[in-house]
């Protein structure tokens with residue numbers, strides 16, 4: 001099958017951890033790679049952010065990344081991108097006229113907007129939102145810098161695309177409330193690379209005598225790292241390692257890193273907070289394996305790939321009982337769920353697990369079993385292809401190149 005993936009702001013080739021580069025980049029890269037390995041012909045369209053980037057880059061067998069000219073060839077905050085969507089769509093229209101795809105799968109609302117307007121007639125369009133503006137607005141209120149048109153465009157897409165691929169059951173509820181037709185929604189979660197994220201393998205060094213709680217994510221307030229720092233005073237002998245943000249050397253200039261450090265200073269826990277900055281994909285499994293537990297404590301979470309990566313490494317998870325984490329983390333089996341932004345409940349859950357090594361070991365192995373059952377990329381890519389085939393039903397089976 002000829003598959004067009006559209007990921008306008010989130011390149012599968014980008015380093016992740018900074019404000020606008022995270023789960024979506026990881027997801028699109030892994031999905032494209034798996035689809036290519038299955039013998040499909042995949043082109044990922046993403047906006048050009050550097051004048052030096054070639055027009056197309058071969059990313060993996062069967063996968064090309066196409067850098068689309070739309071607006072300045074420079075990094076631009078994703079919330080500033082709407083003015084360039086018509087130009088992006090125009091470039092897609094030209095590319096697809098020349099090389100028509102069998103299916104188009106858009107990621108995030110701006111990609112969906114461009115894909116819908118550029119899609120050739122009768123070419124199915126599938127949409128994965130990754131996050132919804134209505135949810136962001138609910139939790140972030142005035143701090144939400146999303147463009148004004150976001151929620152309206154999302155509503156239109158939810159009602160008009162051929163399929164919406166929701167990543168969790170909580171998202172299905174949101175989509176139905178937006179007027180989406182339940183017959184056109186399928187739940188396809190994000191996946192995890194079960195070979196790379198595995199309980200066996202190198203382990204990052206640890207500080208002797210200290211338990212390690214690890215949190216991983218883009219350095220943005222809604223990821224809830226501050227809640228973890230607030231729990232530190234009652235968690236003696238615990239170091240909190242936070243991976244994410246810009247590279248380590250640039251953390252001093254990062255507003256969220258400064259806010260978190262100032263909070264740690266006020267609480268007298270500075271020397272037990274380790275901000276690692278950006279951690280590469282290659283280093284991440286060893287860092288996860290070095291943790292006694294991984295804490296994922298966002299205010300809300302559309303899906304949350306980090307808990308999958310932790311469970312795949314056999315590490316138990318303490319997570320907020322929100323969004324996708326309600327599906328992925330099985331409470332009291334693969335980890336503990338706590339109410340979001342509840343410092344006391346979080347400290348209690350962390351202390352419980354840290355005091356019971358046997359429970360951590362059991363939850364770790366149950367976590368591994370859970371991701372093997374539901375979240376391996378082989379399974380997730382197959383479920384995605386199934387959705388493509390449902391729509392492109394008359395197509396011949398995929399052929400190898």
Ligand code: UDP
Nearest residue numbers: 017022023024026243244278279304305306
């Ligand atoms: N990540 C990484 N290095 C970092 C920070 C994050 O590789 O320094 C990865 C992390 O391992 C995960 C992704 O970025 O694969 C974050 O995805 P998640 O769904 O948890 O959060 P999102 O970014 O989508 O809000």
